[in-house]
Amino acid sequence: MRIIYCDSVLDNKIIEPDYEEEKKSAVNCGFNFSLISFEELTDGNIATALRFIKEPENKELGIYRGWMLTPNQYRNLYDGLLKKNIELINSPAEYQHCHYLPDSYEKIKSKTPKSNWTTELNTDTIIELVSNFGESPIIVKDFVKSEKHNWDEACFIPNASDSEKVKSVVDKFLELRGNSLNEGLVFRQFEELEFLTEHSKSGMPLTKEFRIFFANKRIVKVFNYWDEGEYGEVKPELDDFIEIAQNIDSKLFTMDVAKKKNGDWIIMELGDGQVAGLPDNADRNEFYNNLKENAL
Known part of the structure; x- marks a missing residue:
């Protein structure tokens, strides 16, 4: 099994320092x-990006551990590596399934906040979409990311019926x-989560969230999502999440979960496990040992 990392932008013979x-x-x-060149890959220069990849004699399973890619960029990486006899653990369709919330929403709908979305960015479409939430608080994000560190200005809407605020x-x-x-906009029902602390830089309220890595439907590792704050003895109740994981169309993915103020546990979102970060305090040896046991 081969791990594919991004090289340093300053020296293509060494790894990106964040992944050392x-x-x-x-x-x-x-x-x-x-090592591959992330810059060349995202510029569409696939052959150059993969020029230091040595082709194995026999087909080899690969896992990309690097910066986030668009589905098209991932497909180029997948196809390019396949020509070099390396097959990434997730197909392009599997990558997109967990990368874009709308693609996996039906699979997690029973345990995740109510959501809707659009690729049309005109005001009339947006106001019609948010009307489905009544006067409830909501958040806005795109198909992958939010601006949660700009919470009040660009993420949180206290009342979905307040058109000017929307x-x-x-x-x-x-x-x-x-x-x-x-791709477009996603609106999600805001849920009151159990408070952890305030972010030391942005001041954003942090809540008790966890990141679960799954490989072949089995748990690899459960991490505290945030490196700040005292989690105490709180751990997620995993049975429902393991059951849902059996229906996710991916071989390596993450499930971010959180505890609500009322004690219930919910899924915040899924992510492709190849581009999901590890917390600073993660035991990386344990992670890779568990990955090896479960990914094959």
Whole structure:
């Protein structure tokens, strides 16, 4: 099994520094690794991006651990590696299934906040969509990301029926996302979650959230989502999440879950496990050992 990391933008013969510790753990656990150029890949220069990948004699399973890619960029990476006899663990369809919330929403609908979405960014469509939430508080994001660190200006809408507030928050969100906007807008019911602490830089309220990595429908590791705050003895109740995971169309994915103020547990979102980050305090050796046991 081979891990595919991004190289350093300053020197294509060394790994991106943010993944150095992960690479050490992967090697310790018996993984091979190769480097690709993220910049060349996202510029569409696939052959150049993969020029240092040595083709194995026999087909090899690959796992990409790097920066987030659009579905089209991931497809180019997948196809390019396949030509070099390396098959990434998730197909392009599986990558998109967990990368875009609308694609996986029906699979997690029973345990996630009410959501709707649009690729039409005109005011009439947006106001009609948010009317489905009545006077409830909502948040706005795109198909992948929010502007949660700009909480009041570009994420949180206290009352979905307040058209002026909806317009100002959406406008600011679109301004901040700019050319990085993923497909369109998603509106989600705001849920009161159990408070953890305030973010040390943005002041955003942090809540008791966890990131669960799944490989082949089995749990690899459960991490505290935030590196700040005291989680105490709180741990997610996993049975319902494991059951839902059996129907997710992906071999390696994350499920971010959170505890509501009333004690219930919900799914915040899914993500492709190849581009999901590990917390700073993660035991990387344990993660890669567990990944090796469950990914094959």
